[in-house]
Amino acid sequence: MSADVRWSPEQFWLPFTPDEDDACIEEFRSPQTSEARNDDECLQPNPRQLEAVTVGARVYWSRLAGKALSHYRRGLLPQYVDPFNMLGKVPSVPNEPGSTRILTMDESSGTSALFLEAHSTFGLATNGGCTVSDIIKTIPALLQLGIQSPTPVDWNGTSFRRWVGIQGENTTRNYISILALGWAYILSVRLLEMQGQGGAEIAYTRSMATGYMPEAGDRVATAITVDIGDVDDHAARWWAAILAPGKGWKAIVSRTEDVVYLSPWSVCVEDGQRFDIAWGGTSSPSQDSVVSTPPSSKNAFELLSRFCLLHDLGSQCFAALATTLTFPTLNHYGIVATLPFPTHLRGRDEENPVKLAAVDLVRISEGLPYYMALSCNQSVIVSSLCGVFWEPGIPCNLVSPWLHPVMNEVPIIEEVINFEGRYHELLAIMCAIRRPKLSALWLGAVISGLAPRILDFVKGGTLPLDPNAFAWTGCPHSFMDLVGSGPYFQTKASGEKIRRADAWRLLFLPTVVGDDLHYENYPFSPWAPVGTTSAENCMARVRIHRFCSRHHLTYQHWAWHLGDGSTLVDQGLEMVPAQQSFQEATSRIETTPSIILPVVQLPLGQEASRTASWEIFQWVTTNGEEIPADELIYKDE
Numbered sequence: 001m002s003a004d005v006r007w008s009p010e011q012f013w014l015p016f017t018p019d020e021d022d023a024c025i026e027e028f029r030s031p032q033t034s035e036a037r038n039d040d041e042c043l044q045p046n047p048r049q050l051e052a053v054t055v056g057a058r059v060y061w062s063r064l065a066g067k068a069l070s071h072y073r074r075g076l077l078p079q080y081v082d083p084f085n086m087l088g089k090v091p092s093v094p095n096e097p098g099s100t101r102i103l104t105m106d107e108s109s110g111t112s113a114l115f116l117e118a119h120s121t122f123g124l125a126t127n128g129g130c131t132v133s134d135i136i137k138t139i140p141a142l143l144q145l146g147i148q149s150p151t152p153v154d155w156n157g158t159s160f161r162r163w164v165g166i167q168g169e170n171t172t173r174n175y176i177s178i179l180a181l182g183w184a185y186i187l188s189v190r191l192l193e194m195q196g197q198g199g200a201e202i203a204y205t206r207s208m209a210t211g212y213m214p215e216a217g218d219r220v221a222t223a224i225t226v227d228i229g230d231v232d233d234h235a236a237r238w239w240a241a242i243l244a245p246g247k248g249w250k251a252i253v254s255r256t257e258d259v260v261y262l263s264p265w266s267v268c269v270e271d272g273q274r275f276d277i278a279w280g281g282t283s284s285p286s287q288d289s290v291v292s293t294p295p296s297s298k299n300a301f302e303l304l305s306r307f308c309l310l311h312d313l314g315s316q317c318f319a320a321l322a323t324t325l326t327f328p329t330l331n332h333y334g335i336v337a338t339l340p341f342p343t344h345l346r347g348r349d350e351e352n353p354v355k356l357a358a359v360d361l362v363r364i365s366e367g368l369p370y371y372m373a374l375s376c377n378q379s380v381i382v383s384s385l386c387g388v389f390w391e392p393g394i395p396c397n398l399v400s401p402w403l404h405p406v407m408n409e410v411p412i413i414e415e416v417i418n419f420e421g422r423y424h425e426l427l428a429i430m431c432a433i434r435r436p437k438l439s440a441l442w443l444g445a446v447i448s449g450l451a452p453r454i455l456d457f458v459k460g461g462t463l464p465l466d467p468n469a470f471a472w473t474g475c476p477h478s479f480m481d482l483v484g485s486g487p488y489f490q491t492k493a494s495g496e497k498i499r500r501a502d503a504w505r506l507l508f509l510p511t512v513v514g515d516d517l518h519y520e521n522y523p524f525s526p527w528a529p530v531g532t533t534s535a536e537n538c539m540a541r542v543r544i545h546r547f548c549s550r551h552h553l554t555y556q557h558w559a560w561h562l563g564d565g566s567t568l569v570d571q572g573l574e575m576v577p578a579q580q581s582f583q584e585a586t587s588r589i590e591t592t593p594s595i596i597l598p599v600v601q602l603p604l605g606q607e608a609s610r611t612a613s614w615e616i617f618q619w620v621t622t623n624g625e626e627i628p629a630d631e632l633i634y635k636d637e
């Protein structure tokens with residue numbers, strides 16, 4: 001590496017802006033990583049390279065943390081809590097019965113899940129003159145429709161116990177967890193209304209929050225009282241079910257003689273903390289007059305909206321929806337939803353109320369089928385959350401020094417280490433700045449307790465990938481999502497060469513060349529391989545593009561497989577970004593004072609880099625290609 005290469009704080013821009021993610025994808029480039037990527041046959045970085053990238057990453061993450069702390073103290077930007085920004089080209093759950101498949105999720109227990117069948121279609125964007133241009137690539141997909149066991153919910157969450165709110169918003173109350181439980185019911189019932197199969201039903205159980213019925217005998221001790229306002233019996237009964245211990249309601253998507261499948265947003269709340277509802281409607285009903293018919297999704301949405309308006313909850317309504325969207329993913333991984341316990345529920349602070357606008361509520365209601373499709377695709381959820389840490393200028397062999405400051409040094413800064421849950425709070429805001437379109441999703445993942453699992457993936461160096469994640473949300477999360485620039489092949493003194501990253505992009509394209517290769521799935525790692533490979537070592541499906549201009553796969557549409565054997569093409573929401581002022585969000589990081597990160601030595605093992613490198617090179621060897629004998633990089637340890 002050249003001795004005159006230096007990192008400069010002025011090089012650090014926010015890599016992505018809220019409305020121009022793909023346009024700014026190339027903005028963050030470090031000279032050190034460029035040097036490493038041009039090294040043909042050296043996978044192991046030398047100590048100077050490691051030190052340079054670690055120092056540069058430390059400058060970047062420290063300034064990003066400083067900006068996040070500023071937002072934490074002053075309040076978030078409104079767009080950071082708006083889940084609508086994540087929808088992009090997300091499809092809508094169809095209103096026609098879909099084709100389903102049952103898959104065994106756990107062989108030992110025999111647990112299974114019900115899935116909707118679908119596929120995505122990609123076409124080849126090209127300037128013409130290529131025989132591959134008319135071929136499409138289809139990728140099968142399954143979206144979770146039903147589960148056997150509800151997601152457990154407890155109140156041990158440590159992050160956002162005090163909601164940071166948006167700038168100027170009252171943050172003395174925190175109702176996010178209560179609202180998240182309400183959203184779970186609304187999404188569940190909406191799914192039944194659109195995709196309910198044989199035996200589908202929504203019903204109340206016998207479990208209720210106290211305060212709805214006259215208590216017989218000794219009154220159960222409650223931890224908190226929730227004021228639900230002046231409502232009728234139907235509204236009170238619904239809130240009694242939402243805040244009930246255990247399962248206050250059940251949403252059955254499909255029922256057979258052998259198994260019952262519940263909505264993927266079904267929850268079971270721990271019995272350790274009891275809720276009491278206070279309402280100003282009619283007197284408590286007698287046992288004979290208890291409401292037994294649960295509300296529709298539309299009516300339940302109205303009840304939740306009135307509650308938000310009653311307590312001036314503002315941004316908490318959006319944050320709660322984003323939290324609920326992570327419930328199916330938590331269930332998939334067998335993780336308990338650890339929500340922050342509600343606070344300040346007995347009084348209403350009238351200072352600085354932030355009213356929900358009617359247009360916001362309408363937009364949320366109309367978008368529910370899109371949120372449901374996103375939420376049911378746990379692969380896209382995880383890929384999107386992990387992808388926030390992917391950086392286009394970081395190759396596979398420099399993942400460890402890139403991630404080291406944010407994973408090992410930010411958690412022990414003075415502003416974080418002494419405050420339980422603060423690291424994940426700060427991390428959510430840092431991710432919001434890096435990928436504003438996914439900001440609400442990251443806030444929801446932290447509130448629900450999904451964030452630790454996401455960080456486990458990130459620290460391991462190999463982030464789960466779904467090719468639909470970029471298409472749906474508009475946020476790239478792999479070198480495969482980038483087109484690259486310049487001609488594919490370049491003539492050098494050592495012969496005709498192509499960057500490995502370009503060669504592997506071409507391997508994934510549809511092909512007209514018959515071979516025994518099997519590049520149907522995405523690479524195993526998002527981090528680009530280093531170096532170049534010679535033309536003679538490339539397969540025919542790569543060499544055929546020797547004189548082509550740049551190609552890239554473009555998302556065309558989503559297709560649902562319907563129960564009658566037909567398909568329903570869905571172009572996605574094709575969201576038009578809200579016209580908001582992004583001046584603050586798009587400012588350079590160097591305008592924000594950085595915080596001082598305690599220097600922790602980079603682990604010698606560099607496990608993230610090793611794993612990322614192993615996985616990305618293994619992609620070509622496991623798909624049928626032989627290791628080129630003259631490329632020593634395959635022997636580098």
